[in-house]
Amino acid sequence: MVIFVPIQLSLFIVIRDANIATARENIDQALQVTADVFFKSLAQHRDSLLAKVRALSSDYAFKPVANTNEHKTVLSTLISYQDRVDANVMLLLSMQGNIIADTSHPQLTDKPFYLPHLIEQASNSEFGEADSIAFIDKHPYLLVAVPLFSPEPSHWIVMGFLLTDEFALNLQKTTKSDVSILFGSKEETQDNYQWRQLASTLSIEKRNLSEQLLTVRKSWRYSENFDLALAEQTYLSIALPIRNEKNQYFIALLQRSLAQALAPYQQLHFIVALGFLIALILLVVGGDFIARKITEPVTVLANGAQKIEQGHYDFSIQVNQKDELGQLARRFNKMAKGLAERAKVRSLLGKVVSPAIAEQLLNKGVELGGEERQVTILFSDIRNFTGLCETHNAKEMITLLNQLLTRLSKIIDIHHGVIDKYIGDAVMALFGVPVDDELQAQNTVLAALAMQQELVLINKELLDKNAPKIGLGIGINSAKVIAGNVGSATRLNYTVIGDGVNVSSRLEGLTKYYGVAILVSQATMLQCKGILFQEIDTVRVKGRKKGLTIYQPIGLLSTCSDKQKEQVSRFDTILQLYKQQAWQDALALLTQLKTLPEPPTYYQVYHDRLLAKQGKVFEPNWDGIFTHIQK
Amino acid sequence: MNISLFVTRCLLCFFLTLSWSVSAQHITIRVLDEQQNPVEFAVVYINEILPKVTDHSVVIDQVDKEFIPYVTVVQRGSAINFPNNDEIRHQVYSFSKSMQFELPLYSGNPSSPVVFDNSGVVAMACNIHDWMKAYVYVVDTNKFAISNKAGQAVLTNLTKGSYEVVVWHPKAKQSELLNMQQIEVGEADQELVFTVAQKKQFKAWRSPKGVKRRSY
Secondary structure, three states: OOOHHHHHHHHHHHHHHHHHHHHHHHHHHHHHHHHHHHHHHHHHHHHHHHHHHHHHHOOOOHHHHHHHOOHHHHHHHHHHHHHHHOOOEEEEEEOOOEEEEEOOOOOOOOOEOOOHHHHHHHHOOOOOOEEEEEEEOOEEEEEEEEEEEOOOEEEEEEEEEEOOHHHHHHHHHHHOOEEEEEEEEOOOOOOOOEEEEEEEOOOHHHHHHHHHHHHHOOOOOEOOOEEEEEOOEEEEEEEEEEEEEOOEEEEEEEEEEHHHHHHHHHHHHHHHHHHHHHHHHHHHHHHHHHHHHHHHHHHHHHHHHHHHHOOOOOOOOOOOOOOHHHHHHHHHHHHHHHHHHHHHHHHHHHHHOOHHHHHHHHHHOOOEEEEEEEEEEEEEEEEOHHHHOOOOOHHHHHHHHHHHHHHHHHHHHHOOEEEEEEEOOEEEEEEOOOOOOOOHHHHHHHHHHHHHHHHHHHHHHHHHOOOOOOEEEEEEEEEEEEEEEEEOOOOEEEEEEOHHHHHHHHHHHHHHHHOOOEEEEHHHHHOOOOEEEEEEEEEEOOOOOOOEEEEEEEEEOOOOOHHHHHHHHHHHHHHHHHHOOOHHHHHHHHHHHOOOOOOOHHHHHHHHHHHHHOOOOOOOOOOOOEEOOOO | OOHHHHHHHHHHHHHHHHHHOOOOEEEEEEEEOOOOOEOOOOEEEEOOOOOOOOOOOEEOEEEOOEEEOOEEEEEOOEEEEOOEOOOOOEEEEEEOOOOEEEEEEEOEOOOOOEEEOOOEEEEEEEOOOOOOEEEEEEEOOOOEEEOOOOOEEEEEEEOOEEEEEEEEOOOEOOOHHHOEEEEEEOOOOEEEEEEOOEOOOOOOOOOOOOOOOOOO
């Protein structure tokens, strides 16, 4: 629109200007033709007058009359001849320029002729003839003077043709231009000529206007067209000098109306304007169409894109078009659907695998193969779960198990652990993969402690339902393992493989033996800070030659009571004595310790061992490692 | 002017000169215009009243729509015949002050000649043919001549004494009384030179052909 309107407007203006220029050119040509016709017409009238006077000059009936020089006789003859040849004025002058008779002034005789210039001009001419435009009693005449030969030049015969509006009208008939004859005069001291219309085809109003305009106007030249505004119409005009004398001018003013010349172009203007209007309407309608067909769908698409960006994958846009935009919208909806499906997959993946693994799978892609990573593995197993089966049916069991696992998984999640798998009521969780975690050991131990606290709550709830109590054994180990996607190309599992995994599983199994909730390998314990551990034993588990010192985490040092710390310290002393094979002393101290309320199961384990060692001699090769035969 | 006319005129001049050459002095007058060109048809005469010598018949012919001769000098009281040698009629007229007459349309010889009783210029023309003009100059003297093509006229047979020599020409600007010179005639022949200013002549419309009309 911004481009269209100026282009159309300038086109319109250019056409209009071209038309005006053409019209002006045409007028100019027409005026030149009129000028020709005007002068030819004037010459024709003059020649006609000359012919008439010459005829008279050769008329031998007239010669004796003229030579009488009698005023009345001559006057009568002149009047008669004037009527015969349809002239407007006739005079007979003596060779010296005195009037003998004058039809316009019947009484006038023996007086010098009032237009001496005419006679002067004739006297100086080759044939003794002259013509001029001059006033007689303020009326403009075309006059000719011819000598009468008898046979010597004896008189002047003057004949005149009155220049009237009729003369101008006749010219207008042939030329279609307005014709005016004006007389301009000025005083010696003045600059401007005063112009007076003598004969014209213009209306009285326009005559007066053109007189005024010419009088006021200074810059116009003969035979060059100029504009005159007459009664709100522009007239292209040319002024032609007919007779010039000092401070006196007779001119012909030829004019043509510009509006009239432009009339044929008005239709063209109308057509162009109509075309412009139609184009404008089309543009507005087309603009609206474009807005509806393009802009609006694009906006809808943009909004849709924004919604998608914000995660609203279920957003679908409505564009009922069959064009490219409609196609785009349909593709967009398909894309949104695809994204929604992907989000669903991601969410589901997060349920099947841990969110962190799901994220890694989605971002890094699925690759078989793995990498060596430092990881902390947590194995937990619900104790006495089967006991619940007696009071619950299968469906209730699954629901309960799911609830338990959900609560435990949440704790693992909070501590940046990922669930590797559920094996029945057991959970295997990994810490430090796939996202590195420097505090993986600490986080794992804290998660285990939190799980035990959660268990207290669960048991309370179970108690309310009159359900039997359950327990939870947890084994934790930190080790370097192979982490990665394991399985086939179509079905695989992100997991860890290595001896360290087995160790944590073994530790979980040993919790039952020692009667503790959590067992942590030394590798894990050493990475923890601010947690109180109770050393339990150094064991040789199945498949491992080296001894493995195991600990039970009691709680955060800051929250542990002095009593707890003292108990840990006293048992550490017993272990010290045990390792030094001081069975007697160790047993004495243990017996003492056992008197505490609710002594842990491993007190009894050591008590049994010490009893069995009583009286035995010192064995220098004994390493103090207890070998568990069973799994 | 045709050749026969020219020859006639030359012969006439020759015989006139021959007849008077024996007796007395001649005055040769040369008439020139302002550009020093010879002026033909100038009337030259002695300004004094002298008795009429001869009464020979004078003729102004009308041939081929022209008067021949163009200029004629006669002594007062002479009669001139105007024979019409054309096949068409002519109407001869004069409005001159010294002599007004009219010979209404006629052919052949008019019944009677025209007698010129007053001295002075008589301009004549044909009423039908505007260009047909002729001049008769009526003098009181018997000593006169007309200049030839060379602008020369000879006044013969003058006795010793003082004379006024007058020159007239149809196109002369001034009156003949202003074209007058005094001369003392003695033993020898003399020569006089007259410079006659010409007045402006309007061209007559003999035929519209060849005349371009002015445009406005």
